[in-house]
Amino acid sequence: xxxxxxxxxxxxxxxxxxxxxxxxxxxxxxxxxxxxxxxxxxxxxxxxxxxxxxxxxxxxxxxxxxxxxxxxxxxxxxxxxxxxxxxxxxxxxxxxxxxxxxxxxxxxxxxxxxxxxxxxxxxxxxxxxxxxxxxxxxxxxxxxxxxxxxxxxxxxxxxxxxxxxxxxxxxxxxxxxxxxxxxxxxxxxxxxxxxxxxxxxxxxxxxxxxxxxxxxxxxxxxxxxxxxxxxxxxxxxxxxxxxxxxxxxxxxxxxxxxxxxxxxxxxxxxxxxxxxxxxxxxxxxxxxxxxxxxxxxxxxxxxxxxxxxxxxxxxxxxxxxxxxxxxxxxxxxxxxxxxxxxxxxxxxxxxxxxxxxxxxxxxxxxxxxxxxxxxxxxxxxxxxxxxxxxxxxxxxxxxxxxxxxxxxxxxxxxxxxxxxxxxxxxxxxxxxx
Amino acid sequence: xxxxxxxxxxxxxxxxxxxxxxxxxxxxxxxxxxxxxxxxxxxxxxxxxxxxxxxxxxxxxxxxxxxxxxxxxxxxxxxxxxxxxxxxxxxxxxxxxxxxxxxxxxxxxxxxxxxxxxxxxxxxxxxxxxxxxxxxxxxxxxxxxxxxxxxxxxxxxxxxxxxxxxxxxxxxxxxxxxxxxxxxxxxxxxxxxxxxxxxxxxxxxxxxxxxxxxxxxxxxxxxxxxxxxxxxxxxxxxxxxxxxxxxxxxxxxxxxxxxxxxxxxxxxxxxxxxxxxxxxxxxxxxxxxxxxxxxxxxxxxxxxxxxxxxxxxxxxxxxxxxxxxxxxxxxxxxxxxxxxxxxxxxxxxxxxxxxxxxxxxxxxxxxxxxxxxxxxxxxxxxxxxxxxxxxxxxxxxxxxxxxxxxxxxxxxxxxxxxxxxxxxxxxxxxxxx
Numbered sequence: 045x046x047x048x049x050x051x052x053x054x055x056x057x058x059x060x061x062x063x064x065x066x067x068x069x070x071x072x073x074x075x076x077x078x079x080x081x082x083x084x085x086x087x088x089x090x091x092x093x094x095x096x097x098x099x100x101x102x103x104x105x106x107x108x109x110x111x112x113x114x115x116x117x118x119x120x121x122x123x124x125x126x127x128x129x130x131x132x133x134x135x136x137x138x139x140x141x142x143x144x145x146x147x148x149x150x151x152x153x154x155x156x157x158x159x160x161x162x163x164x165x166x167x168x169x170x171x172x173x174x175x176x177x178x179x180x181x182x183x184x185x186x187x188x189x190x191x192x193x194x195x196x197x198x199x200x201x202x203x204x205x206x207x208x209x210x211x212x213x214x215x216x217x218x219x220x221x222x223x224x225x226x227x228x229x230x231x232x233x234x235x236x237x238x239x240x241x242x243x244x245x246x247x248x249x250x251x252x253x254x255x256x257x258x259x260x261x262x263x264x265x266x267x268x269x270x271x272x273x274x275x276x277x278x279x280x281x282x283x284x285x286x287x288x289x290x291x292x293x294x295x296x297x298x299x300x301x302x303x304x305x306x307x308x309x310x311x312x313x314x315x316x317x318x319x320x321x322x323x324x325x326x327x328x329x330x331x332x333x334x335x336x337x338x339x340x341x342x343x344x345x346x347x348x349x350x351x352x353x354x355x356x357x358x359x360x361x362x363x364x365x366x367x368x369x370x371x372x373x374x375x376x377x378x379x380x381x382x383x384x385x386x387x388x389x390x391x392x393x394x395x396x397x398x399x400x401x402x403x404x405x406x407x408x409x410x411x412x413x414x415x416x417x418x419x420x421x422x423x424x425x426x427x428x429x430x431x432x433x434x435x436x437x438x439x440x441x442x443x444x445x446x447x448x449x450x451x452x453x454x455x456x457x458x459x460x461x462x463x464x465x466x467x468x469x470x471x472x473x474x475x476x477x
Numbered sequence: 478x479x480x481x482x483x484x485x486x487x488x489x490x491x492x493x494x495x496x497x498x499x500x501x502x503x504x505x506x507x508x509x510x511x512x513x514x515x516x517x518x519x520x521x522x523x524x525x526x527x528x529x530x531x532x533x534x535x536x537x538x539x540x541x542x543x544x545x546x547x548x549x550x551x552x553x554x555x556x557x558x559x560x561x562x563x564x565x566x567x568x569x570x571x572x573x574x575x576x577x578x579x580x581x582x583x584x585x586x587x588x589x590x591x592x593x594x595x596x597x598x599x600x601x602x603x604x605x606x607x608x609x610x611x612x613x614x615x616x617x618x619x620x621x622x623x624x625x626x627x628x629x630x631x632x633x634x635x636x637x638x639x640x641x642x643x644x645x646x647x648x649x650x651x652x653x654x655x656x657x658x659x660x661x662x663x664x665x666x667x668x669x670x671x672x673x674x675x676x677x678x679x680x681x682x683x684x685x686x687x688x689x690x691x692x693x694x695x696x697x698x699x700x701x702x703x704x705x706x707x708x709x710x711x712x713x714x715x716x717x718x719x720x721x722x723x724x725x726x727x728x729x730x731x732x733x734x735x736x737x738x739x740x741x742x743x744x745x746x747x748x749x750x751x752x753x754x755x756x757x758x759x760x761x762x763x764x765x766x767x768x769x770x771x772x773x774x775x776x777x778x779x780x781x782x783x784x785x786x787x788x789x790x791x792x793x794x795x796x797x798x799x800x801x802x803x804x805x806x807x808x809x810x811x812x813x814x815x816x817x818x819x820x821x822x823x824x825x826x827x828x829x830x831x832x833x834x835x836x837x838x839x840x841x842x843x844x845x846x847x848x849x850x851x852x853x854x855x856x857x858x859x860x861x862x863x864x865x866x867x868x869x870x871x872x873x874x875x876x877x878x879x880x881x882x883x884x885x886x887x888x889x890x891x892x893x894x895x896x897x898x899x900x901x902x903x904x905x906x907x908x909x910x
Binding site for chain 2: 064068072076078079175181194195323335338339340341344345349352355356357359360361363375378380381
């Protein structure tokens with residue numbers, strides 16, 4: 045009896061993640077065959093630079109013509125770990141049009157143009173899997189798509205960027221400044237030479253858009269995400285937060301509002317020190333899901349790194365391969381809810397407001413009255429002498445508010461800035477819980 | 478165009494979990510139809526006692542003839558939440574023989590006779606899903622089956638029984654005795670009138686067998702699980718563990734040995750206070766998975782309760798329903814590895830040994846020499862005066878060992894018991910980490 049033909053796999057990209065995918069596919073050949081029922085044959089790897097030395101990778105597999113690789117006859121699975129919107133999008137669409145299932149880690153592409161790909165996958169009757177796009181090794185995409193699909197998810201809150209979590213964690217444990225820790229992170233390989241995508245929150249925002257789409261059965265785009273990075277977080281903020289019982293985290297927060305709209309944001313956020321998310325250290329990621337019946341679930345693990353991310357890719361590869369062997373595809377996009385996105389200024393949140401003021405009687409009362417005009421009410425205040433000013437002259441106030449609408453809070457802060465008693469340094473941050 | 482016919486669903490059992498399944502199916506009707514593409518019709522609910530009052534449940538659906546319900550024409554999905562080995566097994570087999578996919582929460586049945594069911598499902602070409610059998614609402618079964626299937630899992634460590642975690646947690650925070658806290662747990666509904674299955678570790682053992690089977694692609698049976706409960710854990714043990722920097726948890730531990738055998742056990746275990754599992758409180762569950770490439774993953778959430786467990790059932794129902802609509806079944810059992818189980822006495826572990834001794838010079842040296850005869854080496858010792866004996870006469874020793882084989886440790890403890898200087902109260906517990 046002739047053995048069933050192997051499944052042909054094409055790999056696009058051979059960088060930090062791609063090289064690990066290739067290695068794990070090679071290492072796991074026999075195990076994967078036992079799990080799938082057929083051999084998986086890596087038939088080609090597209091790269092940008094053929095001249096680069098790639099130990100352990102069979103040079104005969106390499107090509108710099110990705111389009112030709114994808115167009116080869118009989119490709120069953122295409123793994124895209126190149127990143128970037130183009131040419132990845134065109135290659136993925138070509139792969140699916142040619143009948144291949146696709147496994148990708150491309151968060152930016154999915155957050156900016158996911159629906160184009162989801163519709164193409166449904167049209168072609170193939171799988172499009174993307175576990176590796178969010179939270180590295182932690183299974184979170186498949187649980188949202190196929191485990192929590194019998195429940196109503198009401199919120200997803202996550203630490204989904206390892207670079208910023210490493211930085212904030214170090215600022216917290218060492219009392220260092222952002223610039224000092226960024227330099228150390230770059231030295232240690234936790235931050236890129238150009239760290240913009242991570243420290244400005246853009247990476248986390250792409251992941252938030254994907255998580256929100258899945259959690260709320262809707263289409264949430266990168267543009268829908270209210271995004272702030274961590275570059276303005278100071279050592280002072282970190283210390284004050286700790287005194288107040290909080291830890292500052294870059295939080296990706298997706299929530300269902302009572303009016304059925306979806307709010308999605310990425311912000312440096314004060315998280316209560318006893319919240320499970322407060323204790324996520326270093327480059328780890330964690331995703332906290334609240335559901336109507338399941339309650340509170342937390343998933344935690346390595347959020348980045350070649351080998352962990354590759355393991356998420358391989359999980360999708362095996363599942364897609366098993367589907368191919370049985371001649372089926374898994375369930376596709378579910379966006380029937382089509383919920384609108386909450387206008388950013390209407391999103392409610394608690395806030396932390398820190399500012400420098402003249403140490404005069406009545407200043408706090410004036411601030412509270414100003415806040416009240418915008419329905420912002422104060423929950424707690426902490427006052428300290430301002431460093432660098434003579435005792436009794438300057439004070440640094442740290443205010444925690446009750447829930448207020450973002451627009452109202454921002455307007456209140458503008459009024460603050462105009463007050464003569466306010467001498468500067470107004471920090472505004474969100475508070476969770 | 479005539480609408481596609483609804484999928485017919487039969488529910489076996491209407492207790493704590495079953496009543497919530499029925500309620501959530503009713504509440505979620507429209508959402509589920511949108512997610513599946515067809516209406517889900519609950520056509521019957523089998524119960525033992527027709528006379529019992531069941532608010533919110535349509536009495537017309539109730540029957541006390543489960544076999545007849547399962548045998549009805551055109552049943553697509555059968556949900557089994559009755560528990561117990563029979564008649565659940567016969568009903569599940571009949572359901573699958575009749576072409577229905579099955580969703581179950583029955584950990585004891587799966588742990589004792591899972592393979593019979595897996596083979597029947599494969600034979601009939603239907604799905605057998607059981608997320609609700611382990612760790613309540615936390616998605617862990619599907620991640621093991623379909624997300625981590627591209628990696629090599631090397632260990633699964635979990636707190637998978639809410640009753641015992643509630644009890645041990647209370648003993649830790651209050652300093653109370655086991656009996657006191659058990660009574661409180663029963664009053665609060667965290668423990669049954671007959672708490673044996675929980676406090677003797679049998680419930681956790683069934684879950685450990687299931688987790689080990691999935692993690693290591695083998696068949697692990699309830700009988701393979703080395704199981705100890707928490708009834709002998711004392712307030713003293715809890716306090717001493719805390720002084721040593723540990724928290725006592727009922728740990729289900731499944732690990733791959735270097736010789737490729739599988740060790741599976743459930744034991745009260747000293748867990749380092751800074752381990753993520755140490756901070757799982759109350760009735761929560763948590764499962765910690767170690768994989769070759771993914772690294773360390775943790776999943777945490779409500780481990781029990783009607784609504785959370787029902788949400789896990791419903792996740793399986795929706796996924797099985799989507800498969801039915803597309804005329805397919807998902808991947809079935811993967812047990813090709815057929816790894817053997819490590820003989821219990823050969824399993825390595827660190828240990829905690831506590832004992833009462835005469836406070837004489839040379840006692841510790843004698844104990845250490847005795848241990849050495851069995852290749853048991855001491856890592857740390859703590860000595861305190863024994864309460865109730867005059868100062869200087871009796872001492873309570875708490876010893877932490879390095880890794881030793883279970884059989885060697887037990888033989889060493891037997892020798893201890895025979896020593897004249899050892900006055901009694903020998904406690905032996907495993908240590909993690």
